Amino acid sequence: MDMNANQVEAIVKQVLSSLSAGNVTAGSSASAGNGTVPKTAHVAMLTSLEHFDIKEYPIPEVGDDDILVRVEGCGICGTDAHEFKRDPFGLIPVALGHEGTGEIVKMGKNVKTDSAGKPVKLGDKVVTCMIFKDNPDITMYDLNRQNVGGADVYGLLPDDDVHLNGWFSDYIFIRGGSTFFNVSDLDLDSRILIEPCAVLVHAVERAKSTGILRFNSRVVVQGCGPIGLICIAILHTMGIGNIIAVDGNAGRLEFAKRLGASDSVNFKDYNGVEAMAEGVKEKFQGHLADFAFQCTGSPAGHSNIYKFIRNGGGLCELGFFINGGDATINPHFDICSKEITTVGSWVYTLRDYATTFEFLKSAKAIGLPMGELITDKYPLSQINEAYRKNLAMTGLKIAVLPD
Numbered sequence: 060m061d062m063n064a065n066q067v068e069a070i071v072k073q074v075l076s077s078l079s080a081g082n083v084t085a086g087s088s089a090s091a092g093n094g095t096v097p098k099t100a101h102v103a104m105l106t107s108l109e110h111f112d113i114k115e116y117p118i119p120e121v122g123d124d125d126i127l128v129r130v131e132g133c134g135i136c137g138t139d140a141h142e143f144k145r146d147p148f149g150l151i152p153v154a155l156g157h158e159g160t161g162e163i164v165k166m167g168k169n170v171k172t173d174s175a176g177k178p179v180k181l182g183d184k185v186v187t188c189m190i191f192k193d194n195p196d197i198t199m200y201d202l203n204r205q206n207v208g209g210a211d212v213y214g215l216l217p218d219d220d221v222h223l224n225g226w227f228s229d230y231i232f233i234r235g236g237s238t239f240f241n242v243s244d245l246d247l248d249s250r251i252l253i254e255p256c257a258v259l260v261h262a263v264e265r266a267k268s269t270g271i272l273r274f275n276s277r278v279v280v281q282g283c284g285p286i287g288l289i290c291i292a293i294l295h296t297m298g299i300g301n302i303i304a305v306d307g308n309a310g311r312l313e314f315a316k317r318l319g320a321s322d323s324v325n326f327k328d329y330n331g332v333e334a335m336a337e338g339v340k341e342k343f344q345g346h347l348a349d350f351a352f353q354c355t356g357s358p359a360g361h362s363n364i365y366k367f368i369r370n371g372g373g374l375c376e377l378g379f380f381i382n383g384g385d386a387t388i389n390p391h392f393d394i395c396s397k398e399i400t401t402v403g404s405w406v407y408t409l410r411d412y413a414t415t416f417e418f419l420k421s422a423k424a425i426g427l428p429m430g431e432l433i434t435d436k437y438p439l440s441q442i443n444e445a446y447r448k449n450l451a452m453t454g455l456k457i458a459v460l461p462d
């Protein structure tokens with residue numbers, strides 16, 4: 060009997076020890092990336108004008124409030140291109156990339172929810188956001204004053220001893236208190252497009268504030284770069300069916316139709332702005348536009364657009380993220396006697412981010428080819444080539460993906 064009792068005890072011990080060994084294995088695999096995270100990360104550092112070096116840095120210890128993200132991709136923004144060419148913010152050496160997304164591979168024990176209160180866990184897909192609080196009045200000027208130097212504007216931070224501060228990298232270190240969102244329910248292309256889409260969600264909100272933009276409005280969108288194209292996709296997703304795209308690039312105008320424009324006006328087919336206005340009128344069966352979005356950075360584009368808008372109509376000017384020079388208008392004919400309501404739109408607010416996630420889901424559900432806005436994908440090791448492609452302006456959105 061004693062022997063048997065000893066045997067039973069031995070067997071129980073053996074089973075228990077194999078169970079706990081099993082638990083250890085299960086535990087480490089449940090913590091996903093934790094076991095597979097390398098010791099170092101690769102970061103594209105802009106070390107001089109028009110030149111990135113791929114640097115390797117140790118991945119810091121993840122504190123109780125921090126998150127380590129394995130990068131999946133990041134879009135090149137117009138701001139990045141300015142920084143690449145001229146370093147207007149005086150940040151060199153800098154880890155750029157703010158239109159990025161990736162997967163949580165490690166996080167501190169205090170990290171339970173994203174900035175919107177949505178729960179987060181290992182393996183979730185996230186984006187960071189430039190705006191650190193939900194203040195609809197905030198402008199880029201405030202951001203530059205208050206936020207750069209904090210831990211929020213990843214991709215435009217001065218270099219520090221962490222180094223993993225931009226999305227053009229294979230790992231990014233999100234410090235406690237940063238603004239980030241769980242966007243696991245969006246595919247990779249949609250996640251890369253969140254930031255530029257938020258610009259247009261904001262512009263459409265500004266447009267709606269005039270009370271003129273309605274479901275049955277006739278809308279002109281002038282400029283079919285990424286900004287104008289996304290504008291068309293959002294209007295279409297909202298149910299606005301009467302949209303004319305204006306540009307001089309036939310390929311972009313064709314894409315505009317696939318994203319929801321009902322017709323297009325190629326300015327190369329018309330001699331002068333009066334003729335173009337007649338062209339718009341013809342496409343709207345004898346009417347001018349109720350509302351127009353100005354999505355070019357061209358002063359001539361601003362001067363022209365009033366001619367396409369009916370008396371009592373509205374305009375959203377969003378094409379001048381930076382100073383593009385002065386534009387001439389005739390205040391009597393263009394604004395005063397026509398009683399045009401004009402709004403400007405710049406960047407976005409946190410609230411627009413939440414709307415953007417919903418827009419991207421709706422766009423996918425109705426089959427809009429949003430992913431085709433990303434015309435080129437470059438590996439991180441070819442980031443200099445990616446930027447040159449961006450400056451050549453022969454694609455639409457250029458993305459950089461880890462090697």
Ligand SMILES: NC(=O)c1ccc[n+]([C@@H]2O[C@H](COP(=O)([O-])OP(=O)(O)OC[C@H]3O[C@@H](n4cnc5c(N)ncnc54)[C@H](O)[C@@H]3O)[C@@H](O)[C@H]2O)c1
Pocket residue numbers: 137258281282283284285286287305306307308311326354355356357359360377378379380381404405406407
């Ligand atoms: N408001 C914001 O917060 C915000 C944010 C990002 C970008 N932007 C601005 O939006 C603008 C557009 O951005 P993008 O990335 O689409 O640029 P882009 O250069 O790729 O596209 C501009 C398009 O406008 C067309 N165009 C130029 N002049 C024209 C004219 N006179 N009439 C009709 N079409 C004309 C071009 O052919 C081109 O297709 C930029 O100037 C940028 O500064 C604003």
Ligand SMILES: [Zn+2]
Pocket residue numbers: 136137138157158254
């Ligand atoms: Zn940007």
